[in-house]
Amino acid sequence: MSRFKLTVNGELQEVDVSPDMPLLWVLRDKLKLMGTKFGCGIAQCGACTVHLDGAAVRSCTLPVSAVTGAVTTIEGLAGTGDLHPLQAAWIEHDVPQCGYCQAGQIMSAAALLATNSRPADEDIDAALAGNYCRCGTYVRIRKAVHTAASFYNADAGDQG
Amino acid sequence: MNARGRMSRRELLKVTALAGGGLMLELSLNRPATAEELSTLLSSRELNAYIRIAPDGEITIYSSIPEMGQGVKTALPMIVAEEMGARWEDVKIIQAPIDESRFGLQGAGGSTSIPNNIGAMRRMGASAREMLIGAAALLMEVDRADLDARDSRVVHRSGESRTFGQLAALAAEQPVPDPEMLSFKDPRSYTIIGTAVGGVDNLVIATGQSEFGIDVDVPGMKYASYTSCPRVGGKAIRFNEAEIKGLPGIADAFILAPDDRAGRASMGFLNGLAALRGGVAIVGDDSWSVFEAKRRLDVKWDTTGASDDDWSRMVEQAKGVARKGNGETLAAGVSVDEALADPENRVHEAFYQFPYVAHVCMEPMNCTAAYRKGQGGEPDTLEVWLGSQFPAQVKEIAQNMLGLAPENVIVNPKRLGGGFGRRAVHDFATEAMAISHRAGVPVKLTWTRPDDIHNDLFRVGGFENMKGAVNPDGKLAAWDQHYIGFAKGGKPVIGSGLRGNELPQSVMKNARVRQTMVDVATRCGAWRAPGSNTNAFVEQSFLHELAVLAGRDHVEFLLEQMEPRRWVTEGNVNALNTGRAMDVIRLVAEKASWGKEMPEGSGQGMAFYFCHAAHVAEVAEVTVDADRNFRVDKVTVAVDVGPIINMSGAIGQVQGAVVDGLSTMALQQITMKDGVIQQDNFHQYPVMRIGSTPAIDVHFIQSDNPSTGLGEPALPPLAPAVTNAIFAATGIRIRSMPLSAEGFNLV
Ligand code: FES
Ligand code: FES
Numbered sequence: 001m002s003r004f005k006l007t008v009n010g011e012l013q014e015v016d017v018s019p020d021m022p023l024l025w026v027l028r029d030k031l032k033l034m035g036t037k038f039g040c041g042i043a044q045c046g047a048c049t050v051h052l053d054g055a056a057v058r059s060c061t062l063p064v065s066a067v068t069g070a071v072t073t074i075e076g077l078a079g080t081g082d083l084h085p086l087q088a089a090w091i092e093h094d095v096p097q098c099g100y101c102q103a104g105q106i107m108s109a110a111a112l113l114a115t116n117s118r119p120a121d122e123d124i125d126a127a128l129a130g131n132y133c134r135c136g137t138y139v140r141i142r143k144a145v146h147t148a149a150s151f152y153n154a155d156a157g158d159q160g
Numbered sequence: 161m162n163a164r165g166r167m168s169r170r171e172l173l174k175v176t177a178l179a180g181g182g183l184m185l186e187l188s189l190n191r192p193a194t195a196e197e198l199s200t201l202l203s204s205r206e207l208n209a210y211i212r213i214a215p216d217g218e219i220t221i222y223s224s225i226p227e228m229g230q231g232v233k234t235a236l237p238m239i240v241a242e243e244m245g246a247r248w249e250d251v252k253i254i255q256a257p258i259d260e261s262r263f264g265l266q267g268a269g270g271s272t273s274i275p276n277n278i279g280a281m282r283r284m285g286a287s288a289r290e291m292l293i294g295a296a297a298l299l300m301e302v303d304r305a306d307l308d309a310r311d312s313r314v315v316h317r318s319g320e321s322r323t324f325g326q327l328a329a330l331a332a333e334q335p336v337p338d339p340e341m342l343s344f345k346d347p348r349s350y351t352i353i354g355t356a357v358g359g360v361d362n363l364v365i366a367t368g369q370s371e372f373g374i375d376v377d378v379p380g381m382k383y384a385s386y387t388s389c390p391r392v393g394g395k396a397i398r399f400n401e402a403e404i405k406g407l408p409g410i411a412d413a414f415i416l417a418p419d420d421r422a423g424r425a426s427m428g429f430l431n432g433l434a435a436l437r438g439g440v441a442i443v444g445d446d447s448w449s450v451f452e453a454k455r456r457l458d459v460k461w462d463t464t465g466a467s468d469d470d471w472s473r474m475v476e477q478a479k480g481v482a483r484k485g486n487g488e489t490l491a492a493g494v495s496v497d498e499a500l501a502d503p504e505n506r507v508h509e510a511f512y513q514f515p516y517v518a519h520v521c522m523e524p525m526n527c528t529a530a531y532r533k534g535q536g537g538e539p540d541t542l543e544v545w546l547g548s549q550f551p552a553q554v555k556e557i558a559q560n561m562l563g564l565a566p567e568n569v570i571v572n573p574k575r576l577g578g579g580f581g582r583r584a585v586h587d588f589a590t591e592a593m594a595i596s597h598r599a600g601v602p603v604k605l606t607w608t609r610p611d612d613i614h615n616d617l618f619r620v621g622g623f624e625n626m627k628g629a630v631n632p633d634g635k636l637a638a639w640d641q642h643y644i645g646f647a648k649g650g651k652p653v654i655g656s657g658l659r660g661n662e663l664p665q666s667v668m669k670n671a672r673v674r675q676t677m678v679d680v681a682t683r684c685g686a687w688r689a690p691g692s693n694t695n696a697f698v699e700q701s702f703l704h705e706l707a708v709l710a711g712r713d714h715v716e717f718l719l720e721q722m723e724p725r726r727w728v729t730e731g732n733v734n735a736l737n738t739g740r741a742m743d744v745i746r747l748v749a750e751k752a753s754w755g756k757e758m759p760e761g762s763g764q765g766m767a768f769y770f771c772h773a774a775h776v777a778e779v780a781e782v783t784v785d786a787d788r789n790f791r792v793d794k795v796t797v798a799v800d801v802g803p804i805i806n807m808s809g810a811i812g813q814v815q816g817a818v819v820d821g822l823s824t825m826a827l828q829q830i831t832m833k834d835g836v837i838q839q840d841n842f843h844q845y846p847v848m849r850i851g852s853t854p855a856i857d858v859h860f861i862q863s864d865n866p867s868t869g870l871g872e873p874a875l876p877p878l879a880p881a882v883t884n885a886i887f888a889a890t891g892i893r894i895r896s897m898p899l900s901a902e903g904f905n906l907v
Binding site: 001017018020021022025028029030032034035036037038039040041042044045047073074075077078083086087090091092094095096097098099100101102103106124125126128129131132133134135136137138139140141142 | 228229230231356357358359361362363365366367368369370371372374375377383408409446447448449451452520521522523524575576577578579580606608609808809812813815816817818819820823841842843846847848849850851853855856
């Protein structure tokens, strides 16, 4: 067991765990942040996607000892705002079916929009290729990402 | 019906005045109702909702059916709100607790939630509306005939109105209307039903608030893993106990012996499935520690009598059976042998196969159980949290395995991270309850993905040997179908074999259907549209083969089989109606521009299927390159499930079924060798990714038949539509799934 200091959703956290413990289980079992999901444990399904310094990573295969940056989970995605534009778009397009994969989908999409605010379908497909949806909500996921992107662009337009 | 019967039926609807002036209308059984009462008024499975109106106008509608992504938590309350005249924005939906004595059957499966509950939902809404109107008539001193409920208000002809909140207290004192005297809204005046309404839990999901079984956290809870024998029927003799118990974060580890008592189920199709399998439990401080310990587990198994199923052997055996060509005859046809032997006719034979597949719900199976010893003579109790399609079944397991009376078991239903039939069976709950009972602490049992795949109740694989003849006029002359499937103890497993209402023999004059069942030890279960999801592939592909043999257009050939328009079982509105079938086939052909010119390497394929009272036709458009990489560019779907309740949910279900159908037929297969499942995780058992998603164009025929469910029936036609399209594009006929094993790579 070792002590680790982590910044999660802007808050400093300290945990006493095995260095090998993946970030996923630190979040879920130790910090009780249950929004990040377990699906496979081998970086195949994307249910566990979080941001490490803004980049999408699979927390199920990331040992806590390797976490060097700030962690953002679905619970912290909106920051101080009410909803992240993606979350609003997810609701508008009625994307979720069972809903289990959706936190991971939104986190992957958020990392995409942070670097590409006008993604084409191909960009969305590439950024979300690591995220399974067993319920098959892919059609609406694409639509919702486009809607959220247009929100970003409208914002940029206002400021420009 | 005598007067006493009427009285007691009235008692079923209970009104409660809430503190603070609210109204609660409850379908309640505060004493055991007789079977006669139930069937004459509201059959027991329909007793499942109640409405509450607070003085501030907030309307709470309880949803009693498990939500697993099929949208029932939104759709059923929409019906209630519509009939009572509520504004959807004023409605709050709460998941009802599990209490079948009060709510009736609280289960989800077989696409039955809508058809089983629509009547009760309407009566609930209409009763509330009448009571609100009664209250307004008193309050406003007007004739109730001049009052109408809409937008959460009761409005007088003059325009004067009162809000539901203002009326709630007085409404609670109004007599409960006789269900037989209720009137219902004219569907043309609907403002909620038929519109697109977003899922009521979308905000919770999109913001990651915990909601699923796997998110449960109970004070004092430990985490658990369970490793059952890789070969079904085996049991643990010993394991490296000292080593496992010495690992960091591990509190306990022990063997559990098989226990069949847990499997006894009053719902026949579940019988035996939730039995405790022999294995090793590990209990520790967090999921990771118990998963790591599980990896180091070294178990000596007793595999006497355990499964030695082997998929390659099954395939060889089935081919042998097909060659012999006998089997139990389900339908004899009129003159099948004559037609097949007639030298004038063209005859064709083909062998089809489909694999075992797994459910792989995105949320692996899990259950939290807290077994508590009773203090000072009190009985022991058990509290359970899980996502389940039939949560009340858990009480039955606790009673059979642990001897607990149902009133000492609390079941907390959680949202399901996917069901698809898997969460109809509670073997994982059996394990969690047994572990908590033995360890003396609350435990959350989570299956790893390999556990979830190895211990699945698979969609059963199978084989069909098909023969057919077409006459010189290009008409179907004979259909000869031999199904080779799997059984346990002489009974076909769920999803194996053919049923009487199956297409196409239910409409064909000269069809012979035979069936041979082979024993299997591998666990099988209900998988989205059981039976239909494989039969559709074989039958709709072979029908296309015969259309090609006859040199006929597929749609025209298909329509010809349906003539004339009729119910296949007269008087049964849940049966196949060939007119409804023709309508969806024609609609999909029109919407997909059937027969249009396609570029080189592309093709269109069509299929129709009837199941779960739904008529569905689909056209797929595919493009295949020289290396057999294929993509499905577009799928057009025409559906008749009667009037649609929630348009958004309905379209979502169809899109999801198309993706699921494609993912399964293109990529997925479970195999067994010496009784051991060969696939461990998604690297060997992939799910389709977003990039392969076709455009999906959905059309509904809202016929005036009763509304029926849509969780399953759009899936079966997808596979044959795709393989028929691949044939149109390439001339290659695919008779075995998954396509990846046939060298066709979905891109
Ligand atoms: S749980 Fe991490 S990718 Fe599946
Ligand atoms: S919504 Fe169920 S897995 Fe994506």
